[in-house]
Amino acid sequence: MAAPARLDFKHELERSGVPTPVPDIDIDRVRDCIHCGLCLPKCPTFRILHHEGDSPRGRMWQIKEASLGLVEFDDPRFQAHIYQCFNCRACETACPSGVQFGAVMEMARARTPPQNRRDRMVRRILLNGLLPHPSRLALAGRLFRATRAIGIPALLRWTRLWKLVPLGKFAAFPPPGDRSPWRSPLPKTTPAVGELRARVGLLTGCIQDEMFHATNRRTARALAENGCEVVVPQDRVCCGALASHAGEARTAHRLAEQTLDGFARAGVDTVIVNAAGCASNMKEYGIQLRSDPQKREEGVAFSRKVRDASEFLHGLGLRPPPRSIHLKVTYQDPCHLVHGQRIHRQPRELLRAIPGIELVEMAEPDWCCGSAGIYNLTHPEIAEEALGWKVQHIVESGARVVASANPGCIVQIAMGLQRAGHQIPVVHVMDLLGWAYGDEGPAPPAIARALD
Numbered sequence: 001m002a003a004p005a006r007l008d009f010k011h012e013l014e015r016s017g018v019p020t021p022v023p024d025i026d027i028d029r030v031r032d033c034i035h036c037g038l039c040l041p042k043c044p045t046f047r048i049l050h051h052e053g054d055s056p057r058g059r060m061w062q063i064k065e066a067s068l069g070l071v072e073f074d075d076p077r078f079q080a081h082i083y084q085c086f087n088c089r090a091c092e093t094a095c096p097s098g099v100q101f102g103a104v105m106e107m108a109r110a111r112t113p114p115q116n117r118r119d120r121m122v123r124r125i126l127l128n129g130l131l132p133h134p135s136r137l138a139l140a141g142r143l144f145r146a147t148r149a150i151g152i153p154a155l156l157r158w159t160r161l162w163k164l165v166p167l168g169k170f171a172a173f174p175p176p177g178d179r180s181p182w183r184s185p186l187p188k189t190t191p192a193v194g195e196l197r198a199r200v201g202l203l204t205g206c207i208q209d210e211m212f213h214a215t216n217r218r219t220a221r222a223l224a225e226n227g228c229e230v231v232v233p234q235d236r237v238c239c240g241a242l243a244s245h246a247g248e249a250r251t252a253h254r255l256a257e258q259t260l261d262g263f264a265r266a267g268v269d270t271v272i273v274n275a276a277g278c279a280s281n282m283k284e285y286g287i288q289l290r291s292d293p294q295k296r297e298e299g300v301a302f303s304r305k306v307r308d309a310s311e312f313l314h315g316l317g318l319r320p321p322p323r324s325i326h327l328k329v330t331y332q333d334p335c336h337l338v339h340g341q342r343i344h345r346q347p348r349e350l351l352r353a354i355p356g357i358e359l360v361e362m363a364e365p366d367w368c369c370g371s372a373g374i375y376n377l378t379h380p381e382i383a384e385e386a387l388g389w390k391v392q393h394i395v396e397s398g399a400r401v402v403a404s405a406n407p408g409c410i411v412q413i414a415m416g417l418q419r420a421g422h423q424i425p426v427v428h429v430m431d432l433l434g435w436a437y438g439d440e441g442p443a444p445p446a447i448a449r450a451l452d
């Protein structure tokens with residue numbers, strides 16, 4: 001019997017005399033996909049939308065067709081499938097062929113700016129109008145914290161106005177975080193406690209620093225308590241992660257260059273990042289800066305210095321924290337930590353090292369919560385589905401606190417839990433470590449009661 005016909009996706013399009021690939025998509029990375037479909041059961045948008053075009057395999061196929069000129073980049077159907085992707089990279093973890101899906105998706109998005117009005121508005125206001133401009137961002141952050149200090153979230157919940165106001169759900173159900181409109185930046189240098197083990201730089205970030213300044217302070221504290229001298233670049237640095245993941249390549253390129261310059265002036269050997277999306281982006285600067293060979297080299301060298309905070313502290317060997325936190329905690333894997341950086345074990349082991357913490361696993365801890373950069377703003381309906389599973393799994397775990405490691409996940413999950421009526425605080429792993437090392441900043445009541 002003749003062997004069954006086998007589809008050779010890898011080269012069939014080229015054989016048919018199709019034009020050369022567009023230069024800004026690396027066709028070799030696209031060709032890595034052998035269309036086996038092993039990633040499909042791990043893809044949240046395939047689970048939600050039940051459409052091959054919204055699976056990793058379907059997206060790779062469409063990107064290949066567009067790269068070879070068989071589909072227009074601005075075809076609305078192509079765009080819909082490309083922008084409906086969470087870019088969570090769960091397909092990368094599942095892929096036996098080593099497809100770098102995140103990089104390919106960012107290249108494809110850069111080639112096809114969205115036509116959807118809501119998406120374009122989010123990009124114009126947030127990605128291009130706010131994040132690259134430190135003074136505007138600081139003003140927005142101050143206003144945001146002021147709304148919390150004067151009780152606007154409670155008012156929005158009580159009047160139910162949050163359902164009518166844009167972004168109302170995030171304003172009405174904020175995560176535990178900073179409230180004061182005024183605050184001082186982290187010191188330029190925090191000295192090591194005890195024997196000096198390392199000298200590190202700390203990325204304080206953009207949204208992270210405006211909404212979670214106290215988490216940055218606790219990260220510096222945890223590092224210092226472990227013998228690290230912590231240097232914070234005084235020029236405000238946004239690493240460009242949100243822009244890069246959304247395909248805003250020019251903005252991302254510019255912010256990556258600024259980040260390289262900022263840390264070059266700090267003169268450190270290791271750069272610590274406590275926001276998973278940012279570290280994942282910074283570890284791939286070589287891809288992001290590929291259009292400029294000199295910057296690309298700098299980007300590759302810089303990426304080698306970048307470490308997630310839990311990855312670094314775990315590798316260094318954690319000094320036992322003196323305080324206990326008697327709590328059942330569950331850990332949510334941020335996509336860009338577990339899939340983007342393959343860091344799964346380290347944050348869990350740090351949590352277990354805190355006396356009193358009982359770590360319980362929720363179901364599907366590594367499935368996207370729907371935050372996905374700006375996705376919960378541009379595609380709220382699909383994001384809500386993913387959030388619904390997450391809330392259910394957390395509640396079923398019986399945990400009293402959720403720990404995570406990315407500001408977007410913390411905002412999204414805190415909103416989902418509170419809105420569903422659950423008083424389960426969502427905090428960063430570095431928050432729990434910071435309190436265990438003696439940070440005296442305010443903790444959510446459930447944690448404050450459990451501190452010994």
Ligand code: SF4
Pocket residue numbers: 042043044045046054055056059084085086087088089090091092101
């Ligand atoms: S990145 Fe996530 S949502 Fe996008 S195709 Fe891969 S698994 Fe699916």
Ligand code: SF4
Pocket residue numbers: 032033034035036037038039040056057060091094095096097098099
């Ligand atoms: S992305 Fe990987 S797992 Fe998914 S279809 Fe392609 S080769 Fe298979």
